[in-house]
Amino acid sequence: MGAEAEHRKLTAKETLFVFYYCGDAKQSAAEAARLAGYGQKGARTEGPKILSKPAVQAAVAAIIGKRLEKQDISGRRVLAEIAGSAFADANDLAEVRVGCCRFCWGTDHKYQWTEAEFAKELAQNVGVQAPGGTGFDRRREPHPECPECFGEGEARVVLKDSAKASSDAKKAYAGAEVTEKGIRVRIHDKLKANEMLGRHFKLFKDNIQVTFPDLPPEMRRKRILELLTMAAKQKAERTGGSKRAG
Ligand SMILES: [Zn+2]
Numbered sequence: 001m002g003a004e005a006e007h008r009k010l011t012a013k014e015t016l017f018v019f020y021y022c023g024d025a026k027q028s029a030a031e032a033a034r035l036a037g038y039g040q041k042g043a044r045t046e047g048p049k050i051l052s053k054p055a056v057q058a059a060v061a062a063i064i065g066k067r068l069e070k071q072d073i074s075g076r077r078v079l080a081e082i083a084g085s086a087f088a089d090a091n092d093l094a095e096v097r098v099g100c101c102r103f104c105w106g107t108d109h110k111y112q113w114t115e116a117e118f119a120k121e122l123a124q125n126v127g128v129q130a131p132g133g134t135g136f137d138r139r140r141e142p143h144p145e146c147p148e149c150f151g152e153g154e155a156r157v158v159l160k161d162s163a164k165a166s167s168d169a170k171k172a173y174a175g176a177e178v179t180e181k182g183i184r185v186r187i188h189d190k191l192k193a194n195e196m197l198g199r200h201f202k203l204f205k206d207n208i209q210v211t212f213p214d215l216p217p218e219m220r221r222k223r224i225l226e227l228l229t230m231a232a233k234q235k236a237e238r239t240g241g242s243k244r245a246g
Contacts (some may be wrong), residue, residue: 009055013037017050018059022067079200084171085193092169093160094185097139098153104143106132159183194228203231 010018013036021032029047038046050056106112110132113121118134142153162173162185172193174186197203 010059014050014053014056015059017047018056018063021051021060022063079197081171082193082196082200084168085188086190086197088168088172088187088190089166090169090172090187090190091160092165093162093173093187095158095160096155097158098142098155099138100140100142101146101149101154102136103132103148104146104153105136105140108132109143109147112136159185191225195224198224198228198231203227 016036017032017038020035021027021029025032025035029051030044031047033047033050034040034043038050051060102111103109104112108131111130112132113130113134114136115134117136118128118130121128138154138156142149142151144151162170162176165173172188172190174188176183176185178184
């Protein structure tokens with residue numbers, strides 16, 4: 001390859017120069033020359049001369065080119081991570097579900113047991129009664145005329161298997177811990193991810209002419225949310241995008 005053929009033409013000192021020029025010297029020819037041992041005095045004049053040599057130029061271009069390529073790849077990966085957090089559906093990780101209460105479906109709206117609960121109770125307490133009967137299933141809909149919950153049922157949090165979560169949800173997932181109160185699932189800040197994306201794609205400047213005056217943080221969050229909703233709508237209109245049912 002051309003570039004590699006050029007590399008081979010470098011002297012040991014020039015190789016050092018390239019090494020420092022692309023590294024510690026932060027692309028200062030004089031500093032690179034000094035570090036490569038050209039002498040304090042000569043470095044200032046020698047540096048630019050060495051840098052102008054085609055072989056040196058080729059070596060520097062090859063290194064910087066590779067570095068930019070790497071940055072581009074990592075940049076795209078970072079963006080994909082942020083986008084995942086921004087678009088993830090939190091329900092893929094934890095869901096609030098409402099089901100019936102203990103009194104919804106019991107006989108005459110009396111307390112209802114599950115079969116196993118009642119069997120256990122009966123083993124410990126012979127002759128125990130179950131006026132509401134058994135067959136409690138918290139997944140059933142609340143009874144609209146329940147005298148205890150008045151048809152509102154009971155809410156519970158159902159955690160999902162994070163290994164089976166969608167790719168976006170996996171990006172939003174920030175780990176979990178077992179606490180005294182149960183399992184705590186952490187999710188990256190969706191609004192912040194949206195704001196970062198919005199800034200990256202210049203949504204605020206290009207599509208909607210808005211500036212943020214010095215709004216208090218809460219107002220600002222609200223305003224950003226409004227803007228993102230608008231931007232998303234505009235984008236959906238442009239692309240005729242399909243919306244997720246939900
Ligand atoms: Zn109820």
